[in-house]
Amino acid sequence: MPSNLPQDIVLAIKSVVGDAPLALHEPRFNGNEWTYLKECLDSTFVSSVGKFVDRFEDDLANFTGARRAVAVVNGTAALHVSLLLAGVKSGDEVLLPALTFIATANAVAYCQATPHFVDSEDRSLGMDAVALRDYLSGTTEMRSGQCINRGTGCVIRAMVPMHTFGHPVDIDALLAIAYDFHLHLIEDAAESLGSTVAGRHTGTFGLMGTLSFNGNKTITTGGGGAILTNDIELGKRAKHITTTAKLPHRWHFVHDEVGYNYRLPNLNAALGCAQLEQLPDFLRNKRRLFEQYQAAFAEVHGVHLVAEPAGCRSNYWLQTLLLDESHADQRDAVLAATNDAGLMTRPIWALMNRLPMYANAPKAPLPVAESLEQRVINIPSSSGLGSVAP
Amino acid sequence: MPSNLPQDIVLAIKSVVGDAPLALHEPRFNGNEWTYLKECLDSTFVSSVGKFVDRFEDDLANFTGARRAVAVVNGTAALHVSLLLAGVKSGDEVLLPALTFIATANAVAYCQATPHFVDSEDRSLGMDAVALRDYLSGTTEMRSGQCINRGTGCVIRAMVPMHTFGHPVDIDALLAIAYDFHLHLIEDAAESLGSTVAGRHTGTFGLMGTLSFNGNKTITTGGGGAILTNDIELGKRAKHITTTAKLPHRWHFVHDEVGYNYRLPNLNAALGCAQLEQLPDFLRNKRRLFEQYQAAFAEVHGVHLVAEPAGCRSNYWLQTLLLDESHADQRDAVLAATNDAGLMTRPIWALMNRLPMYANAPKAPLPVAESLEQRVINIPSSSGLGSVAP
Numbered sequence: 110m111p112s113n114l115p116q117d118i119v120l121a122i123k124s125v126v127g128d129a130p131l132a133l134h135e136p137r138f139n140g141n142e143w144t145y146l147k148e149c150l151d152s153t154f155v156s157s158v159g160k161f162v163d164r165f166e167d168d169l170a171n172f173t174g175a176r177r178a179v180a181v182v183n184g185t186a187a188l189h190v191s192l193l194l195a196g197v198k199s200g201d202e203v204l205l206p207a208l209t210f211i212a213t214a215n216a217v218a219y220c221q222a223t224p225h226f227v228d229s230e231d232r233s234l235g236m237d238a239v240a241l242r243d244y245l246s247g248t249t250e251m252r253s254g255q256c257i258n259r260g261t262g263c264v265i266r267a268m269v270p271m272h273t274f275g276h277p278v279d280i281d282a283l284l285a286i287a288y289d290f291h292l293h294l295i296e297d298a299a300e301s302l303g304s305t306v307a308g309r310h311t312g313t314f315g316l317m318g319t320l321s322f323n324g325n326k327t328i329t330t331g332g333g334g335a336i337l338t339n340d341i342e343l344g345k346r347a348k349h350i351t352t353t354a355k356l357p358h359r360w361h362f363v364h365d366e367v368g369y370n371y372r373l374p375n376l377n378a379a380l381g382c383a384q385l386e387q388l389p390d391f392l393r394n395k396r397r398l399f400e401q402y403q404a405a406f407a408e409v410h411g412v413h414l415v416a417e418p419a420g421c422r423s424n425y426w427l428q429t430l431l432l433d434e435s436h437a438d439q440r441d442a443v444l445a446a447t448n449d450a451g452l453m454t455r456p457i458w459a460l461m462n463r464l465p466m467y468a469n470a471p472k473a474p475l476p477v478a479e480s481l482e483q484r485v486i487n488i489p490s491s492s493g494l495g496s497v498a499p
Numbered sequence: 500m501p502s503n504l505p506q507d508i509v510l511a512i513k514s515v516v517g518d519a520p521l522a523l524h525e526p527r528f529n530g531n532e533w534t535y536l537k538e539c540l541d542s543t544f545v546s547s548v549g550k551f552v553d554r555f556e557d558d559l560a561n562f563t564g565a566r567r568a569v570a571v572v573n574g575t576a577a578l579h580v581s582l583l584l585a586g587v588k589s590g591d592e593v594l595l596p597a598l599t600f601i602a603t604a605n606a607v608a609y610c611q612a613t614p615h616f617v618d619s620e621d622r623s624l625g626m627d628a629v630a631l632r633d634y635l636s637g638t639t640e641m642r643s644g645q646c647i648n649r650g651t652g653c654v655i656r657a658m659v660p661m662h663t664f665g666h667p668v669d670i671d672a673l674l675a676i677a678y679d680f681h682l683h684l685i686e687d688a689a690e691s692l693g694s695t696v697a698g699r700h701t702g703t704f705g706l707m708g709t710l711s712f713n714g715n716k717t718i719t720t721g722g723g724g725a726i727l728t729n730d731i732e733l734g735k736r737a738k739h740i741t742t743t744a745k746l747p748h749r750w751h752f753v754h755d756e757v758g759y760n761y762r763l764p765n766l767n768a769a770l771g772c773a774q775l776e777q778l779p780d781f782l783r784n785k786r787r788l789f790e791q792y793q794a795a796f797a798e799v800h801g802v803h804l805v806a807e808p809a810g811c812r813s814n815y816w817l818q819t820l821l822l823d824e825s826h827a828d829q830r831d832a833v834l835a836a837t838n839d840a841g842l843m844t845r846p847i848w849a850l851m852n853r854l855p856m857y858a859n860a861p862k863a864p865l866p867v868a869e870s871l872e873q874r875v876i877n878i879p880s881s882s883g884l885g886s887v888a889p
Contacts, residue, residue, distance in 0.1 A: 138540045146536050150528045155721040155770065156714020182572055182722065185760035211743055211754045218757045221611065324546020324764070331545040331764030332572065353601055360834055360845040364601045367608045367856050370575035374714070374721030376767065380545065444750055455750040466757050 114411050114439050115446035118430070121405040122452050122488055125398070125496075130451030131489040134427065136329045140387045145379035157352070159375025161382050166335070168385050173302075173310040175318070175337035177344030180373040180381070181351050184299040184321025184334035188216035188269070190351055190371060191317040191336055194343055195293040197222050197266045202258055202471060204268035204292070206236045207460040208478040212321075213269055213297050214461045225258070225265060226462050226472040229481060233418050234429070234457075235278030236270040237477060242286050244473045249290065256290045261471055267293040272301035272311045274487070275327070275426035276417055280306050280314045287315075295319070298337070302327050303392045303424035304417075312337045317347070322377075327391055327426050327492070328384035330377040394492040395425040401495045402428055402488070411436035415485075425490070432484040443486055457485035504801050504829050505836035508820070511795040512842050512878055515788070515886075520841030521879040524817065526719045530777045535769035547742070549765025551772050556725070558775050563692075563700040565708070565727035567734030570763040570771070571741050574689040574711025574724035578606035578659070580741055580761060581707040581726055584733055585683040587612050587656045592648055592861060594658035594682070596626045597850045598868040602711075603659055603687050604851045615648070615655060616852050616862040619871055623808050624819070624847075625668030626660040627867060632676050634863045639680065646680045651861055657683040662691035662701045664877070665717070665816035666807055670696050670704045677705075685709070689724070692717050693782045693814035694807075702727045707737070712767075717781055717816050717882070718774035720767040784882040785815040791885045792818055792878070801826035805875075815880070822874040833876055847875035 149155050162180055169178035181187050197203055199221035205213050207226035214224045227244065230237035249256050249265060256265040268287060270278045280296070287294040298304075298312030299321035305311065312318025317340075322333035336347045354368025373381075403414050411433050417423035432440060440456060447454040460475065460482050461467050539545050552570055559568035571577050587593055589611035595603050597616035604614045617634065620627035639646050639655060646655040658677060660668045670686070677684040688694075688702030689711035695701065702708025707730075712723035726737045744758025763771075793804050801823045807813035822830060830846060837844040850865065850872050851857050 135543050136545065138543065138545075142540055143537065146540070147533065150532055150536070153525050153528065154714070155526065155528075156719060157722060158714075183760050211745075211752070211758070212760060215743075215757055215759070324544070324548075329546060331766035332547060332760075332762060353605070355601075359838060362601070362845075362848040364854055365856075367605055368601070369605070370573050370602060370722075372722060374767065376721035376770065377764065380766065448749060455752075458752040464754055466755075 112410065114436060115442045117409045118412065118443050119446050119450045119452065121409050122447065124405045125401045126489055126494045131453060131494070132491065133453045133455060133487060133489060134325045135491045136324060137391070137491070137493050141383040142380055145383045146376065149376050149379045155376040156374050157372040159378065161375045161378035162373060165378040165381045165385070168382060169320070169335055172385060172388065173313055173337055175310070175313045176339045176341055179336040179344060179347040179351060180378055181334045181336060181371040182373055183323065183332045184319055185212040185216055186351070186369070186371040187319035187334040187336045188212060188295070188297060189219045190347055190369065191295045191319055192216055192220050192267065193350070194346055195267050195295060195316055200263055201266040202261065202263045203266060205461070206271055206478065207462050207472060207475050208234065208273070208457060208481055209271045209297070209461060210299070210458055212299070213271055214467055222266070223263070224461065224467060224470050226470060226475065228473055228475045229478045231477060231481070233276045233278045234273035234415065234481060234485070235276065236283060238279045238282030238286060240473070245286065245290050251291065254291055256292060258471060265292060267295055269295045269297050271297035272304055274429050275301045275304045275424040276415065277301065277304050277306045277311050277421040277423065284314060300326070300426050301424055303388060305422045307420055313339060316340070317343065322381055327395070327424055328381065328388055330373065330381040330384070333373050333377050333381060391492040392424055395490070398490065398492070398495040399425045399428060427487040428490045430486040430488055432486070434480065434484065437483040440483055440486065447488070452489055454486050454488050457482060502800065504826060505832045507799045508802065508833050509836050509840045509842065511799050512837065514795045515791045516879055516884045521843060521884070522881065523843045523845060523877060523879060524715045525881045526714060527781070527881070527883050531773040532770055535773045536766065539766050539769045545766040546764050547762040549768065551765045551768035552763060555768040555771045555775070558772060559710070559725055562775060562778065563703055563727055565700070565703045566729045566731055569726045569734060569737040569741060570768055571724045571726060571761040572763055573713065573722045574709055575602040575606055576741070576759070576761040577709035577724040577726045578602060578685070578687060579609045580737055580759065581685045581709055582606055582610050582657065583740070584736055585657050585685060585706055590653055591656040592651065592653045593656060595851070596661055596868065597852050597862060597865050598624065598663070598847060598871055599661045599687070599851060600689070600848055602689070603661055604857055612656070613653070614851065614857060614860050616860060616865065618863055618865050619868045621867060621871070623666045623668050624663035624805065624871060624875070625666065626673060628669045628672030628676060630863070635676065635680050641681065644681055646682060648861060655682060657685055659685045659687050661687035662694055664819050665691045665694045665814040666805065667691065667694050667696045667701050667811040667813065674704060690716070690816050691814055693778060695812045697810055703729060706730070707733065712771055717785070717814055718771065718778055720763065720771040720774070723763050723767050723771060781882040782814055785880070788880065788882070788885040789815045789818060817877040818880045820876040820878055822876070824870065824874065827873040830873055830876065837878070842879055844876050844878050847872060
């Protein structure tokens, strides 16, 4: 009998997570969520000022090792402000992986700048540093200390690598490129809270890093995000312009620049404090789930689970199947079979350069991204799944 | 003995609200807040999708009479998207009162457009329609159906009157100006939930209206806002671009334009649903507090309370003292005396044209706004204050 890959995948997933219908990623609220929310209501401090905002920022800084964390309303806002503070302005270009969530590209557009898409690598699913260096060497030149795209004449101001599904990119090689080509490096760590490179937390390598606490993330605040930085002055600037750029005064309302209302409400920060307390447990559970899936898929031919790159620790936010190239044509059949079986799965995002608003943006050759786009499938990944180890 | 206005004001306020220290405006959570928040946690739907978001939008539409309400992350986001949907673009000008909260002007800047500041009137503290018509008649001309500022050559695309502290502006006269000068009218109703003009809710007269549910507002969602419109197609467009412009699909991630992550989390919407149930009570309380303050200030010379304009119903969000012009020089002494006495008070905002980023923006003569800026003082306004009527 010929093997039936879609059905084999359904069976392998069910052997780990059981037969009940499952979402892709659900949050868990088994800690102090209720206590802190109640405290928030009782204090009446539910909005933009409150002790949970300060605590959440401190807790995030402590957990990640960043010198400063600034809580904001979501990951998109964190990216937008980080790019602004990196000096990205109208007409600039910003290097992004073509294979990313829409927020990374939109944040560039909010700055009136243009995303410039580059290729990814199989190993981390993130920016390919080797291909990027070759590409920039061949297509850019330095003028007055700025990296100029020879094709468009525009300044390439920054790069935003993304740690896809929690797997850290090759950040050291990308930092070296940023240094050599005079680019600011902002890390989109929206998906990688808890992921480290040589023991150092993702999002703390570049000028700034950004986190997301959307409902589908490893921890959630309902909606929320944060900016990480080791530059105390930049941290102050980030706090200022995400809180309407109001100058402190007992009663006067004076704002000294165009600011943003990107404050995370205290109510949402309260949830975040409770969630962050459980993060080490969530990370243990997600790693165990990965190991269980990996064992279950050992005998399924034509597909494998994406594992953390060597030297890195992944948070295993979303468990990821990668079909062999010879089986890429079965992706949609796998998606249909799994979803029909009540197991929510999804492909990776459409490449950004395929979307109408970014179709004319500059781009590098994207052979790996185009291949990954056809082969990646995320499977149920909530941290409560799988059998609990003794 | 000469009268001591600052001390008289402290005594008048205390005669209504008592001797304890008071904030300017605190929320009250005496309804189903806790029940709904728990339900939210128990369902795990705390984020961008959930039944409370849908219900909150329906409840807002029902309460205001708008055909569609779209919940968003805050009032600033609501303004930004409304301006975008009104077609405001780079280089355009948008008419705003100089006397407004910073969000109104910033939302224009986010569209790469320029705020164009106009004067206010004593009666409502909002845009002066008579002065505006005179001003536009003298300084603009119509070209190809567009209103052109003769001074700058730019298109004036829209106007954004604001219902200051909940007092409705003269919306009929402003609509007539919008019609005559081919301007879109967006109502900034951030402060006027519950305020009506001839029985119709503020925010439902223009092309779109915006609400805010920040912690200091009549009802709060922690942070949140909404777009109101009677145009069902515009409502759909607003929902689409505030939710990242993703096309609905069982698993594909395709976005068809530059969208925004302006979704109100379900957690915050849950709070909003509970708050909205209590809004009629809050409004009754705030009106009673106004009447009590009015009685207490009847014998204080040199100052009066701002009352709702004829034909309008104000939500009395912030109770507002207006010093007589002859006593304007005592404003800072009043602010100091009241705040020193533990009664939080504040002046109105600095005029937008005084802020560095808007100092060069076009503006009409602003004699009334400049006078009001020196004479307005908000006093403690929480809906729980004052003695309860039998």
